[in-house]
Amino acid sequence: MSDELWKLASVRLRGDSVDRLADVSLSIGHGVTAIVGFSGAGKTSLLNVLAGMDTPDAGTVDGPLLQAGDARLPVYWSPQDGGLWPHLSVREHLEVVQPEDFANSADKLLADFDLAERANALPGQMSRGELSRLGVARCLAARPAVMLMDEPLAHTDPARRPAWWQAIRNAVRATECSLVFSTHEPEAAVAESTSIVCLENGTVVFKGATRDLYHQPPTLELGQFLGAVNWFDEEATAIWLNPAAELSGPVGLRPERLEIIPDEGGQFTVSSFRFFGSFAETTLNFTCDSTTHERTILTRQCEELCPLQRVRLNLK
Amino acid sequence: MIGSLSAFHSVLFWSVCRAIIVSGLGVVLAVWLWRGRRLSERPALMGMLLLPLFIPDLPVGYMWRLTAMKLTQSELMIEVLYAGLLLCRATAIQLLVLLILPGSSASSEALHSWKLQPARDLKWWRGWCRLWIAGPLKAPVVAWTVGMLACFQEFEIAALMQVDDYPVSWTVWLFDAQGKGEVLNHCLSWMLQGAGTQIVLLLPLLLFSGRSQADSQGAESQLLQGNGSAAIVLPSLFIGVNVLLSIVRPVWLHGESAVRGLQLLWRTGAFQETVAQILHSLVPSLLSALLALQIARVLERCRSRFWLVALCPGLCGALFVSLSLLALFQLPAFTWLWDTWIPMTVGQVVYALPRAWLLILVLRVTRPASQIQSAVMLTGGSGTRGSQGRSLLWRLGSLRWLLATALLTHWCFWDVTVISTLRPVYFEPVVTRLYDEMHYGHVDSLMARAFLAIMIPVGVFALMAIVWQRSVRFVSGGSGE
Structure with a gap:
């Protein structure tokens, strides 16, 4: 079996004013791949091309490249608008797509996605969050070799989302299928994917392992695809990180890698501190040779810091 | 030719007035029928509301010809009858237009945000008008224009109902002139005037269609949003009137005759x-x-x-x-x-x-x-x-x-x-x-x-x-x- 699921070569998809995809050459492997990018970057367009809904204006798309004799449905999806059928109930959506040898999987999926009480509802009678869950549940019910999900679980309750992601994770593991999903949420990309594709203005700007991009982002812009990052260029590294760590050159550090410790003998002074719940934003001052440097540092700390307090920076 | 020209102009004027009035009433009715009803998700209801589009004009005109002949003493009544039939058709077309038009690019929140600005000067009013044109008014105005065209172009019903020149219709006038052997150049000249009139009627459509690029997922026009107070009564009434006029009445009056005719055709x-x-x-x-x-x-x-x-x-x-x-x-x-x-x-x-x-x-x-x-x-x-x-x-x-x-x-x-x-x-x-x-x-x-x-x-x-x-x-x- 090939390591690659899809091979895209010089794919171009035209839009009304600008190309939705511009000269995209990419290979997507087995496993779980996240597609990230800001609004209008081309995530949905790329997924639509992989799903076969949109045909590129130029270039070639090979895939999905599956093992010979794989009897599963090659690809199934959960598009952004659900792609649900208005004349079928929630239960019927699952029953229509499920394979014959898994004919009783609907009840479990209805329970997993908290849709059991809405089993007889039609899509027109459901909320956006319920529609989003049904789209994902239908994709899982189809038990395909590859699942494509465009912003899965969008518009759903954040408190319940981890449980639904767990259901997706379980299904991927149980059926040994691949998953390609797009998301706006860095947490989902980091938690769920092993590979990542970053898109910007219809072009691929990064493709590689999610962990690599998270821990060693090559640039600030790429690092920000996976959330907050403290970026230090060579000069900043010399000022703020040395001699705390023997680092050189530009480096991107996630908030959990840095710690600001109150220290009377510390070389930095707190200018301001703001706590956002999951992270804190602290502005530090450093005076050297009558020049004052200022920098905002993102950390995970909860302990409040006061202005003019002396601190030191610790690298975890 | 000069006498004919003057007659043609008065007929044309009459047709334009009728088209404007009927389509204006039609768009009000269509907007009321549409309000908050999500017709695209309810195909059965939509099909019933669009019934007039499925009934051919020719039989409708013929069915009402006999009624029109009984009304020869009252030209106004013939006009009202014809306008009523046109209204049913125009409303159905306008509903179809509302169905396909993209959502308004100005939501209720956008309008309210504008209203929150304190200064009500000329600039404010100009912006307010532009907001309405790009937003809530867009769909109804486009529907009105399309309804106007449909009414203005109608031929079959008018031709069959026409008794003693009523209802007045430029299409019938021109078709009859051409049928009676009027020189083609004269017919073309009148026809071009009619076409020119239609382009003028199309102007609101051209002006309004280029105003915004809201996609079909955009906010629904404020005029098209509504509560369910008239949710049952008005659509039921509209469907009832259409079924009565287009199916029940013709079958009631002519069903027996049609059966006799079928037997006759079979025998002969x-x-x-x-x-x-x-x-x-x-x-x-x-x-x-x-x-x-x-x-x-x-x-x-x-x-x-x-x-x-x-x-x-x-x-x-x-x-x-x-x-x-x-x-x-x-x-x-x-x-x-x-x-x-x-x-x-x-x-x-x-x-x-x-x-x-x-x-x-x-x-x-x-x-x-x-x-x-x-x-x-x-x-x-x-x-x-x-x-x-x-x-x-x-x-x-x-x-x-x-x-x-x-x-x-x-x-x-x-x-x-x-x-x-x-x-x-x-x-x-x-x-x-x-x-x-x-x-x-x-x-x-x-x-x-x-x-x-x-x-x-x-x-x-x-x-x-x-x-x-x-x-x-x-x-x-x-x-x-």
């Missing part, structure tokens, strides 16, 4: 001949409908809006199309094509093109591509799942295309103007025969022919649907939907 051996004539007439209409749909699909995919100018001749109505092509095919370079199927086919395609484009937009809006793709992906599976996918695909795709083709064929089939002006001499379509005979009173055989002309195309398309669905099931291994 004319039944088979009538059926053959109807089927013969159906073929070119079906061909034109298919061609128009294919061209409209290409136009719909064109990225440049410029290509939509191809819809303009059709938007100017059947009479404009007929007389223009009549003049074209009398040019020396094209005379060899006259008296062939080509002028009629071209005429029907041009006439049907805007309607085909409208139908394609309706298909697209009411069934997003992702729903179709979700079914397409299932067809890659084996066993029951694959056949379920094919059945879904039939229901979501093929059946809807067949219905669109049937509706367009129906419109081409029942269009008297293009067919009677451009048909080859050796071809006598059933609709021109019906049109001619309907002017000469009420006979049982005519009722029977009209009944067969309505029912046989419906039967043909129903048969096509059954055969198609069966073939889908057969391909799917007999375990379809």
